[in-house]
Amino acid sequence: MLIPHDTRIALDTVVDLVNTAPESEPPREETADGPADGLDGVAALYAFAERHHISGVGALGEKDLAAVRDVRARFAEVFAAPDPRTAADLVNRLVAAAGTTPQLTDHDGYDWHVHYFAPDASIADHLAADCGMALAFIIVAGEQERLRRCEAPDCGHAFVDLSRNRSRRYCSSRTCGNRLHVAAYRARRKEASA
Ligand SMILES: [Zn+2]
Ligand SMILES: [Zn+2]
Numbered sequence: 001m002l003i004p005h006d007t008r009i010a011l012d013t014v015v016d017l018v019n020t021a022p023e024s025e026p027p028r029e030e031t032a033d034g035p036a037d038g039l040d041g042v043a044a045l046y047a048f049a050e051r052h053h054i055s056g057v058g059a060l061g062e063k064d065l066a067a068v069r070d071v072r073a074r075f076a077e078v079f080a081a082p083d084p085r086t087a088a089d090l091v092n093r094l095v096a097a098a099g100t101t102p103q104l105t106d107h108d109g110y111d112w113h114v115h116y117f118a119p120d121a122s123i124a125d126h127l128a129a130d131c132g133m134a135l136a137f138i139i140v141a142g143e144q145e146r147l148r149r150c151e152a153p154d155c156g157h158a159f160v161d162l163s164r165n166r167s168r169r170y171c172s173s174r175t176c177g178n179r180l181h182v183a184a185y186r187a188r189r190k191e192a193s194a
Helices: 005-018 042-051 062-080 084-098 123-140 173-193
Strands: 103-105 113-115 147-149 158-160
Touching: 005 042, 005 062, 005 113, 005 123, 005 158, 042 062, 062 084, 062 123, 062 147, 084 123
Parallel strands: none
Antiparallel strands: 103 113, 147 158
């Protein structure tokens, strides 16, 4: 599957956004009031915008934080969608509410690509439009099942499986995949020596 560079970037952004939600955090992040929220304040939202080079967001406030958390919950639903039609309905609603304005641009030395967010969009609408269209691209390509949740028992991380044969099961082979491989190996050894 050939994915345009900007779509790939938007997919990275939406995965990271969904994974800031408390329900995506493994138990290690547990606090007194349950799992921590990766977007627990306006400062965290600024950090997120900077991490993903989200341009032209201007001054951010509590209203933006609430709106982004709301968009995040909608995106989490897309990752949980059981079939393409459900995912398509969710993306359609998200993108329509954001008021998209497709615009070709080659800003900052990037090749020509399309921005979907309106020029004066809030950060929530910006994310809903651009990340929503990136997910739309995956659905159009017939690849909705690549939008996954990690299969490790104590991890709920979202990820996009871009492997050739759609065989990826864990958010990260380095962390969850490796952890489970070690556990399976130990279990086999124990069985063999019993
Ligand atoms: Zn751009
Ligand atoms: Zn995981």
